[in-house]
Amino acid sequence: MKRETKTPSLSLLLLAGSQRLFCVCRSPLGMSRGQILDEDISASSQWSDSTAAKYGRLDCEEGDGAWCPEIAGEPENMNEFLQIDLRSLHFITLVGTQGRHAGGIGNEFAQTYKIKYSRDGSRWISWRNRQGKEVIEGNRNAYDIVLKDMEPPIIARFVRFMPVIDHSMNVCMRVELYGCEWLDGLVSYNSPLGQQMTLNGQHVHLNDSVYDGAMKGLGQLTDGMCGLDDFTHSHVYNVWPGYDYVGWSNESFPNGYVEIMFEFDRTRNFTTMKVHCNNMFSRRVKTFQKVVCYFRSELDWEATPISFSPVMDDVNPSARFVTVSLYNHMASAIKCQYYFSDIWMMFSEITFQSGDDPTHKVDDSNTRILIGCLVAIIFILVAIIVIILWRQVWQKMLEKVSRRMLDDELTASLSIQSETFTYNNNNSPSSVPSEQESNSTYERIFPLGPDYQEPSRLVRKLPEFSQTSEDTGEFQKRCMGYIWVFHTYYAIAYIHVYFSAASTNTASKSTPASVQEGVPHYAEADIVNLQGVTGGNTYAVSALTMDLLSGKDVAVEEFPRKLLTFKEKLGEGQFGEVHLCEAEGMQDFMDEEFSFDVIENQTVLVAVKMLRADANKNARNDFLKEIKIMSRLKDPNIIRLLAVCMSSDPLCMITEYMENGDLNQFLSRHEPEGMIALLSNAPTVSYSNLHHMATQIASGMKYLSSLNFVHRDLATRNCLVGKNYTIKIADFGMSRNLYSGDYYRIQGRAVLPIRWMSWESILLGKFTTSSDVWAFGVTLWEMLTFCKEQPYSQLSDEQVIENTGEFFRDQRRQIYLPQPPMCPDPVYKLMLSCWNRNTKERPSFQEIHHTLLDYSLNVNKNH
Incomplete structure (x- = not known):
């Protein structure tokens, strides 16, 4: 799957000074797209010139298809590496690896690897995760891209990928780094060791556990993770109480303050410092009473420091950022003394903001004049x-x-408001304003x-x-x-x-749609959005439909947890995880209409959505609503809910899973029938089978639309493939790291599949069956290109958004996806109709399904 390099988003540019606080720093840094030059990629050794370091680019097949080290000697003496020079400090949050596929000729990959990094090229640091583990799980085949979150993230200029070699197989690697430029310029800090608190007999360790230096280094104060209000809890699982904070007791500091020194890459013009502090005063923890900061511009410290005293808060125990003005001081190092206001003081994050010009102070008056002009x-x-x-x-x-x-x-409505729909005498829909404008x-x-x-x-x-x-x-x-x-x-x-804003609301309802003779009619703005266990929205349902469902009991049986065997984690998100499992005795939980074609007593492959035990009340309520919705979906082309585990935490729902995985990965491993596939001996999929799968997707979506359900994330990654090219539509592609490049991330809250979204969904936030039709057209395009590249791969995410503006203006400058080489004209015409600017002129899924069936019959007659 080709991944598009992303230019920095607007939020990243605006929030550059506090970039670690938001999950927007995940853009490819240029291995796959070539922004990282060949001379900046080096290696310890290579098989041959055709497997040199410059060929270790993710998703590229130049040379012999990857970097491959020369392997000689004993494993314990191995120190092979692929090194990348990013030319400047970068904040790295994600890495991707791939093996050597070379069009099916190669089958070499690294099953495990390590990472070392350096900020200056002389001192190298071994990366370890938050549990102290150094070895990273790598690839299981030569073609899939495996993405791994850097937890904690690293700040480095140089990065080395070091395959763990055991001589049982040859290894080759293709890699990519994801992150953004480190704009703070902070290269190290030096602080007193964090201390231990004893609280109700429990030890709370407040040490800087990921600090990567002895006297100089970076650690938890720069890892992008702000601590919770209650310092005894953490965002991270399987760690000790107090993990998120570095804390000190005033009993160990007779001067009454903690001193931290920060060193930067060059002299900078500093405007503010932000310190994230705990304020749980009931446990004798408060923000600092006063801070005194000294500045060093060259070799000497300035004699006059600046001092700041924040307002003490004895009412609100929430953790918070305290912003300290640094008054445009020029410095290459800052030394700050934080004074205690109670027994304990705890910090989880410290960031600095500096002006654009590192050598001259900003003339505020000129800036204001320029802005005013x-x-x-x-x-x-x-x-x-x-x-x-x-x-x-x-x-x-x-x-x-x-x-x-x-x-x-008819009147023109220039404000965004809810609409209801009625039927006129000819049973054609007409639009009238709702009685009350929605917020x-x-x-x-x-x-x-x-x-x-x-x-x-x-x-x-x-x-x-x-x-x-x-x-x-x-x-x-x-x-x-x-x-x-x-x-x-x-x-x-x-x-x-x-x-x-939408991601903070678990449900939003407007005025119910009008109905005629008891039949609900879907209103575009009248939907309920449920927050899925992995942090993304599941199906959007009309409020009226949800009301009808809410009055019915859920008839789903309890499944014994002990009969589930974990196989693989498919994905995870804010509220839970999706696991691939084998289930014993599942046949007893399936009715005949939807039973699997399996032998009795044989284990069945299932997907298990698991809600984390510490999920909040809203997430738990949405989980129950999702079960209620899923239990009503009974169609041969929709993934079906089989059973639940509700007797104890964590709550689980068990759904079907297909043995061939998702359609995106399935097609990317195949080739169309023809001479190329014949020469490469690659597995093939015929056009008739592609057409059969597309017809099934249309059938499944026809069923969903008949229930007034809006999928909102229809794509090949959300379609599963079974035996004989059976297709079932699912909804957990968003949670998989493999497809993180398909989603545009909004400040760590929402992720949007903008390359599959209609213009009105992107610009107006309107999700309807018509926007699902648009996504179907893109999905059809993916299938006919065998998922070899992303839609609009030549455009950055921001350019995709700008292109939706061309659809809005409708001046014939919008860019459409091109006709795939093996796509017949009638099918491409169907795609274009799905991308019609006017939502009312797009075909319904019933029409699409009928069109695909008719075309299939005509093709069979001609053959």
């Missing part, structure tokens, strides 16, 4: 645009719109802050694209054509605002 120019341009538009179309529009208002006919989630600015009020207001002015008069529609298009100059810069901010 730019704002004035923007307002002048907006005023000119408004005057031009008013003179051209206002008079004509006013006459026609007023006439329609008198007749109570748009675009108005919720947290956590971006007040700077984003302007794009929020602009989004609310986007039209609903209901049936409007021709002149009003033209006026809207021309207006938005001008506004798009500003919209381009704010498009990503819209998504951050909307989905950050």
Whole structure:
């Protein structure tokens, strides 16, 4: 699967000074896409010139397909490595590895490996995870990409991948690093050793457990993890109480303060320091009473320090960031003395923000003048645009719109509001405003802050694209054509605002849809979104449908946990995990209609969604609702809920899993029938089988749409493949590290499959059956390219978002996915209809299914 290199997101640029606090620092650093140059990749040895270090790029097949070290001597003497020079310090959160596939010729890979890193090229540090383990699980075959989170992340310029070699097989590697540039410039800090607290007979260890130096190094104060309000608990599992914090008792510091010295890569212009402190005053822990900071610009320390005293809080025990102004001091090192305000003081994170110019102080007055001039120019341009538009179309529009208002006919809605749908006498749907305008989630600015009020207001002015008069529609298009100059810069901010807010709501309901003769009709804005166990949304369900389901008991049997055997972790997220397991005696829990084709007493492969025992109440309620929804889905092409484990924590739901895995990996391991496959001796899939699988996906989606269910993440990664090319639609692709590159991450909260999303889903946050139809078109495109590359692989994530703006403006400049080489014209025509700008002109899944069946019959007749 080809992974697209991502340019830094807007949030990353805006939050660069505190980048470790958000999970946006996961972009490929350039091995697979070539930004890292050949001369920056070196190795200890190589098989031959064709397996040199420069060929160790993830997902590339140049040379003989990978870097392969020359293996000689005994394993204990092995010190082979592939080294990458990033030219500057980077914050590395994720690594990816692959073996040597070489189009099916190679079968060499590293089953385990280690990582060493260095900030200066002289001192090398062995990476260990938070439990102290040094060896990393690698690949199990030569073609799959295995992604591993760096927990803790590393800050380094040089990184070495060191395969663990046991001589049972040859090893080769292709690698990628994921992260972002380290903008703080902090290269080391030196602090007193953390201490141990005894609390109710329990030892709370407050040491810096991931510190990577002796006197100089980096550790938990720079690992990107902020501690919880209760310091005895941790984000990390299987660690000791107090793990997230470094803490000290005032009894060990007669001067009344703790001194920490920070050293940076060069002289910088410092504006602020942010210190994340615990404030659990009931346990005699408080934020610091005062901090005194000294600055060193060259060799000498400045005589005059700065001092800051935060406001003490004895009411709110929440942990918090304390921001200290550093008043644009120039320094290459800072020494700060933090004074106790109670017995204990605990820090989990310290970040520094510096100005753009490392050698000159910022002239604030000039900056304010420049900003004021730019704002004035923007307002002048907006005023000119408004005057031009008013003179051209206002008079004509006013006459026609007023006439329609008198007749109570269609009106243009320029605010985002809920709509309900009724049926007219001809049983055709028509749109009328709801009685009460819903509170748009675009108005919720947290956590971006007040700077984003302007794009929020602009989004609310986007039209609903209901049936409007021709002149009003033209006026809207021309207006938005001008506004798009500003919209381009704010498009990503819209998504951050909307989905950050949406992810904090486990359910949102608007006015129920109107019904005729008891039949529910799906309203676009009238959906309930459930937070899945892995942190992503499951199916979106109409509120009316959810109300009907909520009154029914769930008829799902309890399954004995002891009959489940763990095989592999498929994925994980904020609230739980998805495991691949073997289940004994599962046949007793299946009815005849959906029974598996298995021999009696044979184990069955199942997927187990497990809710973590410490999940909050909202997550548990959503888990139960998800079980209720899944229990109602009974279709041959939808993954079915088989049983549950509810008698004790962790709560589990057991679903079908198919022996051939997901469709993306299945197709990427195959080739289309033809000469290339014949020469490479690769396994093949015929076009008729592809068509058969696509028809099944359409059938499954037809069933979901008939229940007013919106999938919201339809893609090949969420389709499972069984015997005889059987397809079943699932929903846990989002949780798999393997597909992290397919999702655009929003500040660690929401992940969006933007390359599969319709323009109205990205810009307006509207998810409907029509947006699922758009995703089906992309899924069909994936299948006919055998999943060899991502959709829009030539575009960055930000360019994909900008392309949705072209669909919005509809000036024929939008980019469509190209016709795959083996795709017949009628099928590509079907794809294009799925990507129609007007949602009402896209085909329904019933029409798509019918079209695919008809085309299949015609092809069979001709053959």
